[in-house]
Every structure is written in structure tokens, then in C-alpha cells.
Amino acid sequence: MPDLTPSIRAALRSSTLLALVLGLGLSLTPVQRAEAFGAPESFAELAEQISPSVVNITTSAMISAPADGMPMVPEGSPFQDFFDDFGGPGHGGPQRSEALGSGFVVTEDGFIVTNNHVIEGADEILIEFYSGEKLPAKLIGTDPKTDIAVLKVEAGKPLPFVSFGDSDLMRVGDWVMAMGNPLGQGFSVSAGIVSARGRQLSGSYDDFIQTDAAINRGNSGGPLFNMDGQVVGVNTSILSPNGGSIGIGFSMSSNVVSKVVDQLKQYGETRRGWLGVRIQDMTPEIAESMGLAEASGALVTDVPEGPAKEAGIASGDVITSFGGQPVRDAGDLTRRVADAPIGEAVPVIVQREGRTETLAVTLGRREEAEATTMPASSAAPDEPRQLESLGLTLAPLDDDMRSRLGLDASTEGLMIMAVDPASEAYTKGLREGDLITEAGQSRVVRLQDLQDRIKEAKDGGRKSLLLLVRRGGDPRFVALSIE
Missing domain, CATH: 2.40.10.10 (Trypsin-like serine proteases)
Structure with a gap:
């Protein structure tokens, strides 16, 4: 038998090992074998099945034009795309323009779903079916927040439709x-x-x-x-x-x-639940500063007048469960609240100062509350001197600062006068003009308040301090290292 090259010998050893595995009926573990799924042989049957329920949508609207003849269209509308791409003809007067989109039938009696931006601003909507038939559509309702619109056609016969999956x-x-x-x-x-x-x-x-x-x-x-x-x-x-x-x-x-x-x-409109809180995602730094084991849930940054305040939810609470379901993050809570029934009590579990509390919140309706102005936080006396700490130069809020920033007379806290560009505070987005209203989940009015909170955190073995920072009235929590 001739001498074998190293590569051939290696191949034979691999083949022998594979044969032994197969011959002995051994199977590879999931780590050793990844199941592969091939593409469908064809999408033709699926396409044939569902095509009759899909529609083309043509919308039209009268577009006014200024003296130079270039039509004026609402910013962000589908008609703007038309003129940006193709340059609509201008004759110095109103013109009718068309835009195109898609949709699908969800009931046999003619309800159709599409995007809000497809039909926004249109005064005529025409539906073309896969068969070539065309019917005018009536707008039933829109939801700009999810960019969804519902239309209705009168076909005089049952229409092919599709259902929503999970x-x-x-x-x-x-x-x-x-x-x-x-x-x-x-x-x-x-x-x-x-x-x-x-x-x-x-x-x-x-x-x-x-x-x-x-x-x-x-x-x-x-x-x-x-x-x-x-x-x-x-x-x-x-x-x-x-x-x-x-x-x-x-x-x-x-x-x-x-x-x-x-x-x-x-x-004909949405009816979403309203909890009445401002929230943000938890981070590992914030969780550590609060003594929590994991960075999950939604951190409450502000509680104006509303259902949450009436139920006892407070700034600094971490909402970990809503309606019996765990809350992963702020977005998860927002969607769960929106889907919850209005006017009914919902159990909400919060983490507060190292303990768990369950509160019952009767939700309001978000659409009715959206115009409500979030109030500024309450406050206390000021101090004349400045403090440099945590990469920040701080001073108590005074009347001159309030006037310059347009703040309410009752607003108090520590104003950030400067931020060291090399500091963690700068990296985490703090800037001159931001207002710190809480540290360690306690109000800060005097510079000594902040120093006391830093000492308490260090004495408690914490590596960071949680600050509530407001910019333009919008609050957020930031954890800064105190080591």
C-alpha cells in the first residue's frame, strides 16, 4: 500500500469516525449539529391563495400652487414624494395629483387596512382589486401614532379577506x-x-x-x-x-x-389606556445605584396629576409588573398600558426603596389626557455658593436662573453651571443648564443636600448615585459613579 499524504490520512480518520458514529447509532448533540431548514420549493401556492385580498390604493388631492407654479404640498405627505421625485407640472393654480400605496381586506364586508401616510390629505381614495375591479373607499379612522388607517368599500358581495396572525x-x-x-x-x-x-x-x-x-x-x-x-x-x-x-x-x-x-x-378613533407617568428604561448603572439585582422594568421619572398619582405611584418607583404581566422596559409598559381597559382597576407592582408594593390603578384615556401639561417639580431655598462634584459645577437655582430659563417660580434644585468634558457626566449627556432635582431618590435644594446623598451612598456600599435631571421640563434618571 503506497504511503498516504497527511491530508488523505486526516480525511480517512474523519470518515472512519463518522462511520463509527453512524454505525453505533450515536447522534450529535445540539451544540454539534444545527438543524437547517431549506427555503420553500415555491411561494406560488401561497401567493395565489392570498393575492385576492391585497389591494392597490390610489389617492388624489387638490394641490395649491404659488405664483411661481410649483405646487405646495403638506410636508411628509405621499404627494410630497411625487413632486420630489418627478417634479409636478405647475400652471400657477390648484392641481389634482395622485399618489399610490397598498392595503389588504380584513373582513368580507369590505374593511381595508393601510398606512395613514398613504391616505393622509387625500380627498378621493380608489381601491383596485387583484381582479381589476375598482371601487371608491370611505375613510373610517386613522391612528398617526402607529401609522395605521382603516377604509371601507361597498362591494355588494362578500370579499376575499385575510386574518391577522400572532x-x-x-x-x-x-x-x-x-x-x-x-x-x-x-x-x-x-x-x-x-x-x-x-x-x-x-x-x-x-x-x-x-x-x-x-x-x-x-x-x-x-x-x-x-x-x-x-x-x-x-x-x-x-x-x-x-x-x-x-x-x-x-x-x-x-x-x-x-x-x-x-x-x-x-x-372611528383609538381609545388607549393612560397611566399618567413619565418613564425611562433601566440601566445596569441605575439598577446598581438603587440596590436592585437586575436592570429590568420601567423607571418612573415624573408623576403629574392623574391615575398613577391617585394610586400612589411616585417618582423613583420601578414598575416591574402591569396587569399580572412582567414589564421588560419602558416601551413594553407603554404598549401594555395602551392595550389595557379604560376605567378598570389594574394591579401594578413597583419596587420602592428595596421593597415591593402592589397598587391598584384605574386607567384614564390617553387621548383625553394628551393636552395636560406636566407640572414642574416643587422646590426649596437657594444658596449663593457653587460646588464642584461628579464632574459638575453646581449652584442652587435662584430667581435670575429661573427667569433666564423660563422656569416656574416654585421650581428648585441644583443648576449645572459647567460640565467637565472628560467626565462621566459629560459622556452620559449632562450639560450646562440642566437642573438636578433629586439625588439618591431624595430632593436636593441645597448643595449640602447633594453632598449628604453622596456620603449616604458611599456609606451604603454603593458605587454610583442616581440623579433626577430635568431639561426643558423633561425628566430622566442618570447614574454617576461616586468611587
Whole structure:
């Protein structure tokens, strides 16, 4: 037998080992073997099944034009895209312009879901079905906060429709299919996977599914399907440097959309629960400064007049459970409160000064409370001298500072006069003009108050001190190292 090269000998050893494993009926552990799932042989059957429920939407509106002939359009409207891209003809007077989008039928009697930005500002809405039939649509209701709108057509016959699926069951890597009217080319299908979950862009109620299924202008309002033909998202926006698809698209998750759609169908408007708190996410530094084992829950930064204050929730509380469900972060709490029933008592569990308390909160309605002004915090006497500590130069708030900053006469705390650019405070966003109203979850009015809180934290073995900082009336907690 000729001499074997080292590579051949290694290959034989691997083959022998594999044969032994197979021959002995041994199996590889999950760490050693990753199951792979191939792509579907075809998306044709799924596309054929659900296409009749997907619609193209054409909207039109009268656009006024100034003397130079260039039409004036509302900022952010779909008609603005039209004129930015194609340069609308101008004749110095009002003109009618069209914009395109997508949608899908959710009931056999003609309710249709799309994006609010697809129909915003339109005075005529025309629905085109997969069959080619066209019908005018009536606007039932909109929710700009989730960019969802509900329309209604009168078809005189049962319409093909699709149902919402459970978006929480979607996993990163699951196959999805998008349908719509990209770039005005008519009905089109694209497929891809779930690239990420729980994306937040700019809204309080955002819960986007990110997908690499091709989404372009005109796809807005169209459905994102799972492989069972259920809608798990509404295609809303893309991330792109050039306006075209680069494989980063966002669909508002069905578990957010379905609740909004139900309310718009029933009331023509949303009716969200209102707790009445300002909140922020917990961080490991803040958790450590409060003596908590983990950085989870929603940290309460302010409690104006409202349901939470009436129930006894206070600034500095960490809400860890709402309605019997654990709270992961501030966004999680916001969505849970929005979905909760108005006017009914809900159990809320908070962490407060090392102990757990359960409070019953009767929720109000957010839409009725949104115009309420958050009051400034109460206050105390001032001091003339300054203090340098924690990378900050601080002074008690006085009447001159209040006047310059437009603060209420009752507002008090320690004003940040300067921030060391090399300090942790600067890195964490503190700036000259910010106001510190609490330290260690206690009010600070005098410079000595802050020094006392620092000493108490050190004596208690803490590595950081929790500060409540206000900028322009908006509060947030920041933990700074005291070591």
C-alpha cells in the first residue's frame, strides 16, 4: 500500500469516525449539529391563495400652487414624494395629483387596512382589486401614532379577506412574504426572512418587524405574511440612502395593528389606556445605584396629576409588573398600558426603596389626557455658593436662573453651571443648564443636600448615585459613579 499524504490520512480518520458514529447509532448533540431548514420549493401556492385580498390604493388631492407654479404640498405627505421625485407640472393654480400605496381586506364586508401616510390629505381614495375591479373607499379612522388607517368599500358581495396572525410567534430567520404595489408597477410579491424583532423607530407604540423582503415606495400599507397566509405585519417604511430597497424594511407588527384596527372599526378613533407617568428604561448603572439585582422594568421619572398619582405611584418607583404581566422596559409598559381597559382597576407592582408594593390603578384615556401639561417639580431655598462634584459645577437655582430659563417660580434644585468634558457626566449627556432635582431618590435644594446623598451612598456600599435631571421640563434618571 503506497504511503498516504497527511491530508488523505486526516480525511480517512474523519470518515472512519463518522462511520463509527453512524454505525453505533450515536447522534450529535445540539451544540454539534444545527438543524437547517431549506427555503420553500415555491411561494406560488401561497401567493395565489392570498393575492385576492391585497389591494392597490390610489389617492388624489387638490394641490395649491404659488405664483411661481410649483405646487405646495403638506410636508411628509405621499404627494410630497411625487413632486420630489418627478417634479409636478405647475400652471400657477390648484392641481389634482395622485399618489399610490397598498392595503389588504380584513373582513368580507369590505374593511381595508393601510398606512395613514398613504391616505393622509387625500380627498378621493380608489381601491383596485387583484381582479381589476375598482371601487371608491370611505375613510373610517386613522391612528398617526402607529401609522395605521382603516377604509371601507361597498362591494355588494362578500370579499376575499385575510386574518391577522400572532406576530409574537415570529422568529428571526422565519420566512415571510410581502405583497403590494411597489413604485406603481401593480401587484407584486417579494419574499425574505424576519431579520430582527422589536425594532423601534420614532413612535411610542412602535414594535416593528425588520425584514429583507424587498419593500419599496408603493408597498406602504401592504401586508407581510407568514407561511400560513396570516398577516404578521403592515409594511410601513424602509431604511435606504437612495430611496430604494436595500433589504432593510420595517413592518408594524400585527399584534399592535390588530388592536388599533378593532378600535378604528368600532369607534372611528383609538381609545388607549393612560397611566399618567413619565418613564425611562433601566440601566445596569441605575439598577446598581438603587440596590436592585437586575436592570429590568420601567423607571418612573415624573408623576403629574392623574391615575398613577391617585394610586400612589411616585417618582423613583420601578414598575416591574402591569396587569399580572412582567414589564421588560419602558416601551413594553407603554404598549401594555395602551392595550389595557379604560376605567378598570389594574394591579401594578413597583419596587420602592428595596421593597415591593402592589397598587391598584384605574386607567384614564390617553387621548383625553394628551393636552395636560406636566407640572414642574416643587422646590426649596437657594444658596449663593457653587460646588464642584461628579464632574459638575453646581449652584442652587435662584430667581435670575429661573427667569433666564423660563422656569416656574416654585421650581428648585441644583443648576449645572459647567460640565467637565472628560467626565462621566459629560459622556452620559449632562450639560450646562440642566437642573438636578433629586439625588439618591431624595430632593436636593441645597448643595449640602447633594453632598449628604453622596456620603449616604458611599456609606451604603454603593458605587454610583442616581440623579433626577430635568431639561426643558423633561425628566430622566442618570447614574454617576461616586468611587
